[in-house]
Amino acid sequence: xxxxxxxxxxxxxxxxxxxxxxxxxxxxxxxxxxxxxxxxxxxxxxxxxxxxxxxxxxxxxxxxxxxxxxxxxxxxxxxxxxxxxxxxxxxxxxxxxxxxxxxxxxxxxxxxxxxxxxxxxxxxxxxxxxxxxx
Ligand SMILES: [Fe+2]
Ligand SMILES: [Fe+2]
Numbered sequence: 001x002x003x004x005x006x007x008x009x010x011x012x013x014x015x016x017x018x019x020x021x022x023x024x025x026x027x028x029x030x031x032x033x034x035x036x037x038x039x040x041x042x043x044x045x046x047x048x049x050x051x052x053x054x055x056x057x058x059x060x061x062x063x064x065x066x067x068x069x070x071x072x073x074x075x076x077x078x079x080x081x082x083x084x085x086x087x088x089x090x091x092x093x094x095x096x097x098x099x100x101x102x103x104x105x106x107x108x109x110x111x112x113x114x115x116x117x118x119x120x121x122x123x124x125x126x127x128x129x130x131x132x133x134x
Contacts, residue, residue, distance in 0.1 A: 001036035002108040003029045010119040012127035020059060021119055027052045028111055035104025042096075045103070049093050057086060067126065078122050085114055 004025050011018050031048035034041045060082040067075040088110055096103045 001032050001104055002112070003032055004108065004112050004115060007116070010116065012119075012124050014127050017123070017127050021123070024052070024056060024059065025115070027055060028107070028115075032104050032108055035102050035107060042100075045096060046093075049089070049096060053086070053089055053093065056089065060086070063123075063126065072126065072129065074122070074125065078126060081118055081122055085111075085118065088114070 006022055006025055010021060012021075027048065031045060031052060034044045034048055037044075064075070064079055064082065066072075067078060072078070092103060092107055092110065095106070
């Protein structure tokens with residue numbers, strides 16, 4: 001199983017923000033570990049995906065509130081990217097419900113690059129503009 005690893009370039013330099021991003025990665029890795037288990041780990045994966053969705057949605061909502069209230073110039077672009085990830089995550093959850101196959105590789109393949117890109121580019125820019133919203 002391919003896990004998402006924290007890399008120094010993900011860091012925004014704001015401890016609270018980086019802490020929360022690391023936590024999101026840990027939750028995703030927990031789901032990936034459950035996907036890789038033999039036996040019936042389906043219910044665990046379902047639960048973890050639900051937890052990840054809730055955490056990510058809350059994290060994004062907070063960032064969006066901060067961006068909106070400070071008239072952040074790339075608010076629309078950043079929000080679109082958040083919506084894209086939530087859509088992808090919902091697709092993955094639907095696939096997991098609909099099929100009996102393992103979704104681990106797909107989860108890792110779809111979330112790893114997206115997360116690295118979003119953290120490294122849009123989140124870093126947003127947080128370096130002095131806006132925390134961790
Ligand atoms: Fe973020
Ligand atoms: Fe973001």
